[in-house]
Amino acid sequence: MLVLVLDTATPAVTAALAEVGPSGYALLAQRAAVDGRAHGELLAPQIDAVLGEAGVKPRDLAAVVAGVGPGPFTGLRVGLMTAASLTMVLGIPAYGVCTLDALGLRTTGRALVATDARRREVYWAVYADGSPLTGPAVDKPADVAPRLAEFGVTTAVGEGAQKYADQLGLPVGDARFPDPGALVEIAAQRVREGAPSEPLTPLYLRRPDAVEPSARKPALSASER
Amino acid sequence: MTLKDEPLVLGIESSCDETGVGIVRGHTLLADALASSVDEHARFGGVVPEVASRAHLQALVPTLHRALDEAGVTLADIDAIAVTAGPGLAGALLVGVAGAKGLALAAEKPIYGVNHLAAHVAVDTLEHGPLPEPAIALLVSGGHSSLLRVDDLARGVTPLGATIDDAAGEAFDKVARLLGMPFPGGPPIDKAARNGDPLAITFPRGLTAPKDLVEHRFDFSFSGLKTAVARWVEARERSGEPVPVDDVAASFQDAVCDVLTMKAIDACRTQGIDTLVIGGGVAANSRLKAMAAERAAKYGITVRVPRPKLCTDNGAMVAALGAHLVAAGNAPSKLDFPADSAMPLTLVAAVGESLGQPHESGLAGTSR
Ligand SMILES: [Zn+2]
Numbered sequence: 143m144l145v146l147v148l149d150t151a152t153p154a155v156t157a158a159l160a161e162v163g164p165s166g167y168a169l170l171a172q173r174a175a176v177d178g179r180a181h182g183e184l185l186a187p188q189i190d191a192v193l194g195e196a197g198v199k200p201r202d203l204a205a206v207v208a209g210v211g212p213g214p215f216t217g218l219r220v221g222l223m224t225a226a227s228l229t230m231v232l233g234i235p236a237y238g239v240c241t242l243d244a245l246g247l248r249t250t251g252r253a254l255v256a257t258d259a260r261r262r263e264v265y266w267a268v269y270a271d272g273s274p275l276t277g278p279a280v281d282k283p284a285d286v287a288p289r290l291a292e293f294g295v296t297t298a299v300g301e302g303a304q305k306y307a308d309q310l311g312l313p314v315g316d317a318r319f320p321d322p323g324a325l326v327e328i329a330a331q332r333v334r335e336g337a338p339s340e341p342l343t344p345l346y347l348r349r350p351d352a353v354e355p356s357a358r359k360p361a362l363s364a365s366e367r
Numbered sequence: 368m369t370l371k372d373e374p375l376v377l378g379i380e381s382s383c384d385e386t387g388v389g390i391v392r393g394h395t396l397l398a399d400a401l402a403s404s405v406d407e408h409a410r411f412g413g414v415v416p417e418v419a420s421r422a423h424l425q426a427l428v429p430t431l432h433r434a435l436d437e438a439g440v441t442l443a444d445i446d447a448i449a450v451t452a453g454p455g456l457a458g459a460l461l462v463g464v465a466g467a468k469g470l471a472l473a474a475e476k477p478i479y480g481v482n483h484l485a486a487h488v489a490v491d492t493l494e495h496g497p498l499p500e501p502a503i504a505l506l507v508s509g510g511h512s513s514l515l516r517v518d519d520l521a522r523g524v525t526p527l528g529a530t531i532d533d534a535a536g537e538a539f540d541k542v543a544r545l546l547g548m549p550f551p552g553g554p555p556i557d558k559a560a561r562n563g564d565p566l567a568i569t570f571p572r573g574l575t576a577p578k579d580l581v582e583h584r585f586d587f588s589f590s591g592l593k594t595a596v597a598r599w600v601e602a603r604e605r606s607g608e609p610v611p612v613d614d615v616a617a618s619f620q621d622a623v624c625d626v627l628t629m630k631a632i633d634a635c636r637t638q639g640i641d642t643l644v645i646g647g648g649v650a651a652n653s654r655l656k657a658m659a660a661e662r663a664a665k666y667g668i669t670v671r672v673p674r675p676k677l678c679t680d681n682g683a684m685v686a687a688l689g690a691h692l693v694a695a696g697n698a699p700s701k702l703d704f705p706a707d708s709a710m711p712l713t714l715v716a717a718v719g720e721s722l723g724q725p726h727e728s729g730l731a732g733t734s735r
Pocket of ligand 1: 508510
């Protein structure tokens with residue numbers, strides 16, 4: 143079964159084509175350009191490129207697997223909107239995977255996954271031999287650090303972990319961005335079973351910035367009042 | 368087989384708070400589905416970009432389904448996809464652009480990333496048929512106030528003037544708030560103004576003094592008007608007198624419409640053009656339409672204003688422009704075209720990197 147894999151929750155704009163078999167999967171083509179401000183430009187041509195490289199037509203796809211974040215909103219929405227419209231046209235199911243889970247899948251022991259949430263914060267979760275031990279959260283690295291001991295975390299991966307290594311105080315592995323193989327591996331069972339399509343709801347973890355307007359400012363100067 | 372001059376085009380609009388999907392065949396409107404997040408913005412007194420973007424992501428697929436059902440067509444039938452590429456709110460635009468690219472990829476259709484303002488002009492063809500060219504277009508909404516010359520809509524338009532501060536619709540929103548009316552402010556002010564005296568208060572007409580006309584003949588300014596209304600209302604409140612809301616609304620509305628129509632007619636006359644198209648949300652204002660018709664008639668100028676639902680942001684306008692571009696033989700956009708919050712009016716459709724982007728995108732660098 144041919145599966146299109148997308149993730150736009152980090153600066154790595156990721157598109158891949160995978161073949162999911164009865165007991166495993168193979169990546170047939172993949173692209174991951176790193177540009178945190180160009181998801182909207184890069185993703186569609188990359189999808190076109192991975193399909194073209196493998197000689198696959200969109201109508202040959204059996205499912206789309208998409209990283210649902212958490213991640214910076216604007217880029218994240220590009221991937222999820224693209225996945226939603228692709229699956230709508232093709233009439234195939236969409237499956238969501240937490241982007242942090244994809245980064246955590248290949249870790250061993252107790253590991254921290256942290257991606258860059260901008261505003262000097264990280265999206266993070268803790269993993270035990272690749273399985274999530276906590277749900278995804280967004281916090282300042284200095285507030286994450288004291289909690290790591292309580293989970294017995296000894297290593298970290300992700301761009302956020304690299305960026306704030308000094309504050310987190312952990313040895314950091316090489317993996318910075320989610321691997322499309324890990325994304326498809328997490329969703330493979332759902333693909334094989336033909337599980338129902340899922341709404342691709344972004345893990346925003348933050349409320350929109352919006353302030354209700356304050357009381358009217360006086361329009362007359364003090365001397366005019 | 369569809370005739371090339373009657374292309375079947377699906378258009379997507381997401382530049383502000385309306386998620387629109389329209390389907391047209393040539394100049395015939397087949398579907399105009401809309402979802403709006405306006406209620407979510409009301410308590411903030413203006414559109415909150417992140418709230419709008421989140422709403423677009425949720426609304427686009429259901430709105431696509433509604434439009435396709437309404438038109439009774441499938442994506443396989445469609446000749447091309449059009450989508451607003453700019454100008455507008457960057458994050459909001461990106462949702463529509465990503466959705467459109469997904470459709471184009473999956474259905475293997477050409478895509479046109481089009482200019483929102485040119486689409487406001489093109490939508491009139493759905494109501495009144497082909498646009499005589501050249502024409503003058505006055506586009507007024509909460510996001511834009513522009514005066515344009517349209518020689519060939521398929522090749523871009525020539526900006527004559529624009530607001531130097533607030534958009535006309537923004538002034539309506541702010542004055543409405545001042546008078547305790549809900550957001551958006553256009554409809555309640557229009558309604559109150561019907562019971563008021565437009566000559567009760569003399570509010571300033573921005574950029575109409577002889578010295579302003581030298582450099583800003585076709586530009587607008589509504590910030591001073593908004594402040595003048597605020598000062599007048601406040602002075603009344605301080606003196607303990609009741610505020611004559613209907614008179615303030617009518618006098619304010621007349622000041623806005625006076626400047627808009629005066630400059631639009633002036634543009635027609637100085638350029639020797641006898642067609643004026645008015646579009647954008649403020650074009651739904653009853654006083655603006657009446658005043659424009661009255662003044663235009665004196666000079667033999669024909670005023671074309673689409674019905675209110677086509678004036679406000681919608682997908683049909685995007686589809687209408689897309690159909691015009693397909694019929695004119697314009698090349699589609701490349702798949703890497705950006706959502707461009709500051710897309711210039713001279714660009715009627717985005718090109719895409721492989722052909723070079725003549726404008727520096729506000730979202731991303733252009734070379735990689
Ligand atoms: Zn508009």
